[in-house]
Amino acid sequence: MNELVSTPTRDDLERRFSDFDTLGGALDYAASGVRGLNFHDMRGKLARPYPYRDLREDALAAARRLIAAGVKPKDRVALIAETGADFAALFFGAIYAGAWPVPLPLPTSFGGRDHYVDQLSVQLKSCDPAILLYPAELGEMAGAAADLCGFKSISWEDFAGAAESSDPLPEAGPDDIAYLQYSSGSTRFPHGVAVSHKAVLSNLAAHGHGMKLEPADRCVSWLPWYHDMGLVGCFLSPVANQVSTDYLKTEDFARRPLAWLDMISAADGTVLSYSPTFGYDICARRIGSQSKVSERFNLARWRVAGNGADMIRPDVMQAFTDAFAPAGFNSKSFLPSYGLAEATLAVSIMPPGEGIVVELVEETELSGESGEDGRPKRFRSIVNCGKPVLGMEVEIRSDSGEVLPERSVGKVWCRGSSVMEGYFRDEEATDACMVGGWLDTGDMGYVSAGYVYIVGRAKDMIIINGKNHWPQDIEWAVEQLAGFKAGDIAAFAITTPGGEETPAVLVQCRTSDDAERARLRDAIREKVRSVIGMNCVVELVPPRTLPRTSSGKLSRAKARNLYLSGEIQPYSIAA
Known part of the structure; x- marks a missing residue:
């Protein structure tokens, strides 16, 4: 029986950067x-x-x-x-x-x-x-x-x-x-x-130029093809930019995440491979205390380690680097990006070789408050998501539509040749986010020196007594407690029986001991109070309860709806 042979990495065919009509x-x-x-x-x-x-x-x-x-x-x-x-x-x-x-x-x-x-x-x-x-x-x-x-x-x-x-x-x-x-x-x-066709090929050309494709590049992917980053970035882009690609099914990655790194190690050529933050997190956690990563993996040829589709966590990127540097992984390979399906895929891409660049931003700047309430200053690390791709413009606007100056947090708008025609058979939804060719992405962020920084989703903002709180800040605070990890926590606003708005935090809990659950609930409540300066509702829920989108991201909106409808049932904890 003949051994199977992968399609070659190199080709005598002259590379064209998606300059096709269809x-x-x-x-x-x-x-x-x-x-x-x-x-x-x-x-x-x-x-x-x-x-x-x-x-x-x-x-x-x-x-x-x-x-x-x-x-x-x-x-x-x-x-x-x-x-x-x-x-x-x-x-x-x-x-x-x-x-x-x-x-x-x-x-x-x-x-x-x-x-x-x-x-x-x-x-x-x-x-x-x-x-x-x-x-x-x-x-x-x-x-x-x-x-x-x-x-x-x-x-x-x-x-x-x-x-x-x-x-x-x-x-x-x-x-x-x-x-x-x-x-x-x-x-x-x-x-x-x-x-x-014009929109997708424009974005694919921007994708190829943005990553500075080289003759020896080869793509490796486990991303699902029903999500824009998998479909456009790791299926259509390789076709339109003539790149050989190796695939691991998404469900197989979920079972054996390190097989992704095995495939990168075995790839012939320099590797392009993307993942949301949670993919890097899973691998860093799975390798655990294994100290001989250099004997199993060779990640020195991983030229572009793309990151997108969710908020980029610098702490996770650092943990991945710490775990896999002995196998030759170079942190400068990280390539943060920002995009959404309504823009076909990519809106901004970090120039290759610049790696993860972080700015520390005081939380009152992110929430639009004055910062004069006497509380100690707290900072959040915001990751640079690169420069607008070829053919794309980005503006930051206020709620009233005013274009804001650099380093002012507001709504992210974009315009370009790859922005969607509109939502299929939904003129009302299209009109709600498209104005004069500009797309309201629904995300909040700012621009600094031509680079795009994403702060969070506007619809996820928790507004209590006129003050703005980002759910990520609450969730990341809880993750610092022992026993919790990314994806275990969902924060959102609810209305109490007394008619007051308050933050609610759902936390997946793995212990069955009632006393330990009570201790954890109190510890979470105190941790959140230390971050946002107010009490919140804390509910412990069974593992695998919090819903996710088809791409694996936590869905806060759905978690809130399921909680309010009673479909998510918290543990009952004795007072």
């Missing part, structure tokens, strides 16, 4: 070279090399099957976004057929069958697809969601045997919509972001 044109060009996608098993062993020429051939066949099945240009094709060759071919098959692929999430580890069927149903109703295609192992749940909504569905294994049309394929133009992307928090009220 995504189909980008794949046509990549297919004339020797690079491609490579799928690995849960231990990081190569399971299937998939050259771009094979992807193109399979995608064209999928396009002819979609047309034979009655799919027309501008129809939506819903796809369960499992990382693998089938999804890749179907995604580009929809592109070649002139339809709009719509990546939809896989089941998560929480919520169970009913939650997943409900989530799929909501997004299916939103995108109104001509067909839903799914892997056979998810047939029961995906089929149930499609039946519930009255949509046609078929497994991609069965679809592979369907008839093909002989009709000519339609030709797309740069201004045509390429695909719909649901933002990671889109569950109950989904917002499908309509992304044109």
Whole structure:
């Protein structure tokens, strides 16, 4: 039996930085070279090399099957976004057929069958697809969601045997919509972001130039393809910028996170690999006290260690560096970035080689207060998220829309060639965030010397008695107590029975001893009081209770809703 061989890192094909009219044109060009996608098993062993020429051939066949099945240009094709060759071919098959692929999430580890069927149903109703295609192992749940909504569905294994049309394929133009992307928090009220070919290729060009792609670069990724950072940054970007890529499924990363670092160590060439903060955190924690990381890993060729999709934690980045420096990891490889689906992906990227740059900002500057209340000054570390990417402008504005000067905290607005056309069939939501071509990102931040600093989500701000408090500050304070880690805590505002606004903190607790729970609750209450100067409601909840978005981020808004509705039941602790 012949040993499988990955697609090459280097190629004689001249690199083009996404300067194509359509995504189909980008794949046509990549297919004339020797690079491609490579799928690995849960231990990081190569399971299937998939050259771009094979992807193109399979995608064209999928396009002819979609047309034979009655799919027309501008129809939506819903796809369960499992990382693998089938999804890749179907995604580009929809592109070649002139339809709009719509990546939809896989089941998560929480919520169970009913939650997943409900989530799929909501997004299916939103995108109104001509067909839903799914892997056979998810047939029961995906089929149930499609039946519930009255949509046609078929497994991609069965679809592979369907008839093909002989009709000519339609030709797309740069201004045509390429695909719909649901933002990671889109569950109950989904917002499908309509992304044109021109917008995505503009962002992919900015991505390639921003990372200063080199001939020996190779991408390694475990990020899910239903999230913009995984889909755009680690699937479409490698195609449009002709980069060979190695994939570990997201669920396999969750089981064996260090397999990600094994794949980076084994990669042929210099490595580009992205992760939200929690991915670096998991690896640093998992390696634990193992002192011989240099014997297992070789991270010296990791050129770009990207970080985005959530608030970037400098303490986690330092812990990762401390753990893996003996394996050759260079902290200057860290490349913070900022983006969102409504801007296709990237808004700002740190220039390669500058690493993590932190500013200490006094908390009253972040909350817009005067700082004259007599309390000791407290500072928060804010990470530099780089400079606006090619073709993107960033402004910081007040609530009234006034453009603020440098180092003034306000709402982050952006404008550029990769900003979305709008939300699919939701003019009201589009008008609420788009004004004159400018996008209100919903994030708070400031600009300093041309660099973008992100402070937090505007909608997550806790406002009590006219004072602003960031939930991250409360959550990070609790994390300093022994036994808690990132993701264990959710802070938000609630209204007490007496009609007063107060902070509430939900904390996942792993002890079953009632006395210890009472001690922890009191310690948390005191810790929070020391940070924000006021009492709060502290509720201890079982492990794995706090909800997350499809990309793995804590969803404070959903945690608040579940808590207020009684679906999250705290432990009962004796007074």
